[in-house]
Amino acid sequence: MRKWNFRILYLLLIGPLAGQAIGEERVIPEFDRWDAEDIMEICAGCHGIYAQGTPDGEYPRLAGMNPEYLAHQIELFKTRKRINIPMIPYATDHELPPEDVRTITAYLASIELPRHMSPLDPNKEFDALARLEESKKVTNIPHYPGNPKAGGKLYKKECASCHGSKGEGRWDKRVPMLTGQHSKYLLRQIENIRKGERFHDSPEDAELFREYSDQEIADILAWLSWQDD
Template sequence: MFVGSLLAALAHNPAASAEDGPASGDYIWNEMQAEKLQALRAKGDALRGEISFEVCQGCHRTGALGRPDGSYPRLAGQHDTVLIKQMTDVRAGRRHNPRMLPFADKHVIGPQDIADIATFLKALPVPANNGRGPGTDLEQGRKLYEKDCAVCHGDRGEGDGNKFYPRVSGQHFKYLLREMIDIRDGVRLNANPKMMRVVKPYGERDMAAVADYMSRFPLP
């Protein structure tokens, strides 16, 4: 009952077409386009990033801690490379996020600003008070995570910045669940095809179990 109602609450109908993403024949995951390369090569400044991030706090909250209801992710402590990838993907239309786009538009911030914000966010502390699931199926979540997810996201959800794999430890349960659903269903246009194949056979119970397990990783 919990999982079914939660999945219904998280469902949405984005305007972007999944045919523009992994389903299209010419899709290249994490394609190194000009703006992304510029931001990755720039030397980020945390102080400038803190100033630039002030406008983002309205949604992502003070300390970049997001919201436990999953509407906005935690960004604190995330790999700078992952943050740069996601911000540039939103700007390029490869990740559909109409609420964020006006604040991250190319007329508002540039590649250097993106690098600054990512540097600031990466250094932020991550308190252990993130939103978690019901805790009723953690053993199933552990088995699936160790079998399918740890190879990329790490044994403790630490991710891999060099490979653009996000840190999932400390992230909100409902956000993790929503993104997994969107990736499985082909809704998230910048999804890694490798992960799409992994989660494609997952049912509702599997999705919730893995997301709940990930949300409980101890923080470094």
């Protein structure tokens, strides 16, 4: 059985990739890659083979997300505290026992998605298949319509303390990244929080999120989409 050790300092890896300095150590727990790929076959049907999600926001990206956050969401799905109808058949202790949750969430956290295609190397022979494979992984959130400048101001005031100065999230506090996540998925979550259908961070948040105008939300989403360039 081959164990992969991902105890690496993400400070060095994700930081430059995301074009930002992340002031925390991001440790990915050890996991068994074969088991993980087995479980991933189920998830890939909706979330994509690289867990990149879909740009229409139907399925969120899971790649590169905090493993504890992911595991917590699966727990919420299992206990129906967060309603996710498409995942009902999978979010059970029978289909996804705790050991599998640990494996798949560590695996998902370890997947890195490039934001752009790597430049062509003139000294290397052109490999069309490798380029095609790479292009499937490239995930870059298109600019969301709104005012990114106004959104950035609001974001810094209202969201950055938890979600990080650039929307990168906080692993130590189980706060998800927002930058790099599909805008329409985020919008749906914000609507669910406003309706009280999804718990955010405190019971008052439904009210708080309702106080932001749709334009302000669009501006925040616009700003987040610009952070992903």
